[in-house]
Amino acid sequence: MKNLISKQLLYILLLSFVLLIFVLIFSFALLIPQGKEYRIQRLDMKQHYADLYKYRTWSDETSMELKELKSKNQRVINAFDKLFTPERFITQNQNYFETLKLSEIKDMNSSSEFTMYEVTATSKINSPTQFYNFLETINKSDWMIGVTFPIVFQRDKTSIHSSFKMRVYSSDKLRAQK
Amino acid sequence: MQYSFTKPRKKYLVSSEVRLVLIFFSMTLFVLFSTYFILLYKTYSFESTTLSYQHNIQDINQSLYDLNQEIMFISIEKEKAEEVVTKNTILHESIKNLFDLVPNRIVLSRAEMEKNSLILYGITPNKEVCQFMLHAPLRSIFHKTYSSFYPIENSSGKATSGWLNFVSKNYLNDNTPTAYDETLTTDNAQMTGDR
Numbered sequence: 539m540k541n542l543i544s545k546q547l548l549y550i551l552l553l554s555f556v557l558l559i560f561v562l563i564f565s566f567a568l569l570i571p572q573g574k575e576y577r578i579q580r581l582d583m584k585q586h587y588a589d590l591y592k593y594r595t596w597s598d599e600t601s602m603e604l605k606e607l608k609s610k611n612q613r614v615i616n617a618f619d620k621l622f623t624p625e626r627f628i629t630q631n632q633n634y635f636e637t638l639k640l641s642e643i644k645d646m647n648s649s650s651e652f653t654m655y656e657v658t659a660t661s662k663i664n665s666p667t668q669f670y671n672f673l674e675t676i677n678k679s680d681w682m683i684g685v686t687f688p689i690v691f692q693r694d695k696t697s698i699h700s701s702f703k704m705r706v707y708s709s710d711k712l713r714a715q716k
Numbered sequence: 717m718q719y720s721f722t723k724p725r726k727k728y729l730v731s732s733e734v735r736l737v738l739i740f741f742s743m744t745l746f747v748l749f750s751t752y753f754i755l756l757y758k759t760y761s762f763e764s765t766t767l768s769y770q771h772n773i774q775d776i777n778q779s780l781y782d783l784n785q786e787i788m789f790i791s792i793e794k795e796k797a798e799e800v801v802t803k804n805t806i807l808h809e810s811i812k813n814l815f816d817l818v819p820n821r822i823v824l825s826r827a828e829m830e831k832n833s834l835i836l837y838g839i840t841p842n843k844e845v846c847q848f849m850l851h852a853p854l855r856s857i858f859h860k861t862y863s864s865f866y867p868i869e870n871s872s873g874k875a876t877s878g879w880l881n882f883v884s885k886n887y888l889n890d891n892t893p894t895a896y897d898e899t900l901t902t903d904n905a906q907m908t909g910d911r
Binding site: 546549550553554557561564565568569572573575576579580582583586587589590593594596597600601603604607608611614615617618669670673674676677682683684685686687688689690691692693705707709712713 | 731733734737738741744745748751752755756758759762763765766769770772773776777779780783784786787789790791792793794796797800801803804805807808811812823824825826827828829830831
């Protein structure tokens with residue numbers, strides 16, 4: 539018997555058995571679950587990458603849309619953003635009228651999207667032509683201005699006194715209201 | 717003195733076969749552990765990449781929200797601008813049409829325009845001219861039209877010949893005249909016998 543299985547061979551067999559058991563335990567307890575986790579994480583990462591790609595595409599498209607919208611409506615955006623100064627308004631429009639006065643109506647609802655001004659003007663001539671011209675140019679002015687009622691024309695001997703209300707819209711007020 | 721014909725050979729604790737087996741086993745264990753650690757590292761790397769992707773998505777999502785808000789705001793500004801420009805244009809046309817409507821023989825002294833009403837003051841050579849040339853077209857525009865005439869008085873309080881002062885009050889349906897206006901127009905109508 540001693541001759542058939544040597545001590546060395548017995549050690550090798552024992553070691554092989556131990557190794558086999560260890561490999562089996564290690565594989566089933568750690569390696570295979572870790573492999574599964576690896577696959578799950580890889581799939582998850584790929585999914586997130588696909589999502590990220592989709593979001594980047596949306597973001598690029600939206601940026602392009604915004605850029606296009608801004609370029610198309612540059613005048614409108616500037617008109618809403620520009621700070622209204624009554625002095626500059628009077629300087630720009632004084633050639634339509636003999637006299638032009640602006641006074642802010644303070645008792646308006648603070649949450650409104652515009653500032654209300656009372657405008658009183660006098661035209662030198664007998665017809666309201668200058669007022670028409672003023673209304674035509676107000677749409678092309680630097681600010682977003684809406685002329686509103688009540689509008690009163692009072693004829694004097696050689697001139698027409700007109701008074702009307704004017705709404706000056708600003709992006710700050712519009713943004714605050716939204 | 718030599719007692720054996722063979723040379724002595726070295727004896728090892730582990731034989732060469734056993735050593736070979738041990739090397740094989742060691743390699744097996746090395747491969748096994750290295751696979752496990754590679755998997756562990758890659759899993760960690762995927763996790764951190766996924767996390768960075770999530771952060772990127774959150775950032776992009778926030779920026780998308782901001783962009784959409786900006787787009788929405790510009791759209792609101794655009795709509796508001798269109799509304800304002802349209803109202804100004806309509807107002808311009810309305811005032812132009814109103815003054816085109818007034819015949820040359822009638823001279824207006826005052827015009828008050830409200831959202832749903834128009835009050836005209838002026839002088840006319842006679843009632844008929846005013847009735848047919850001014851009030852007739854105004855009636856086709858407004859739902860309620862009231863007019864009153866009274867003679868022009870000179871400084872001594874006597875009526876001058878022919879010409880009449882008139883007040884024409886015109887209302888759209890959603891702005892009916894107040895009780896005060898009704899009384900005033902009725903009184904005026906009774907005074908001039910015209911309504």
